[in-house]
Amino acid sequence: MEQPKGTLIAIGGAEDKGTMPEPDFIQKNNLNFFELGILKRFVDEIGKPNPHIEVVTTASSIPEEVGENYLAAFGKMGCTNVGTIHIKTRDDANQPEYTERIKKCDAVMLSGGNQLRLTSILGGTEFLETILHRYHHEDFVVVGTSAGAMAMSNTMIYHGNSTTAHLKGEVKITTGLAFIKGVIIDSHFEKRGRFNRLAQAVGLNPSCIGIGLGEDTGMLIKGTQMEAIGSGSVVIIDGHNIRHSNIADIPEGSPISLENIIVHVMVKEDRFDLSKRKFEANFISVME
Secondary structure (H helix, E strand, O other): OOOOOOEEEEEOOOOOOOOOOOOOOOOOOOOOOOOOHHHHHHHHHHOOOOOOEEEEOOOOOOHHHHHHHHHHHHHHOOOOOEEEEOOOOHHHHOOHHHHHHHHHOOEEEEOOOOHHHHHHHHOOOHHHHHHHHHHHHOOOEEEEEOHHHHOOEOEEEEEOOHHHOOEOOOOEEEEOOOOEOOEEEEOOOOOOOOHHHHHHHHHHOOOOEEEEEOOOEEEEEEOOEEEEEEOOOEEEEEOOOOOEEOOOOOOOOOEOOEEOOEEEEEOOOOEEEOOOOEEEOOHHHHHO
16 A cells, blocks of 8 residues: 655644743653754654644634644744634635645644544545645645644544543544544543553554553654654554453443553654554664
């Protein structure tokens, strides 16, 4: 199967936008807190000086505020050719003006919020089809953060409380925007305790690779090759070799049981091959 020519960057949310810390505050778990690491990598992947970026705020309930935050963040990196597209309804999504802006930009970013808003508002529209076409056929970069990242996959989690995610039926799945098949992406993974949520999603779809993104952490995806970026960790859950699963046989609300799930924990510059389901550690970090 021919691989897309473009690049996906899925971010786990709360990416560093260059916010200054409080006085006497020591940031211990974000190694690149002042370097806007993920957003800088996004801009570097575009490969153009002052690229034209469009930020789509559809998933957010406060789109104008979110848009202004990203304009400020990109501005700190000298990116002044950045627009915001506040699509709030399907009528908005069908406005030719927005589709024309996508045809002319160098990259697009899908903000956080509610992933069901993204799929229900953008699904089937020319606006989304234009983004998909450019991603598949051009050197085009598509970034999603939080809900925007979760919506990238063909199979998408849209609901699941962390405290009850070990119970059958508590994790709800639907069809995402389908930029990439064979994966399920979850965000805010560590902070919100979403391991059981992603494990159940993979147990329901063992052919998929689960990607749990920590905050200020992302996965850069080119074809079947993935690279962890950012300051935190990415958890990979591989269910291809599950030997036992009780999901089909237990009633709704019962605890699920899975045997032989394979788990990898990735940090910056570690890589994973989706086609081979193979982890590759960053050699430099290993030697250090």
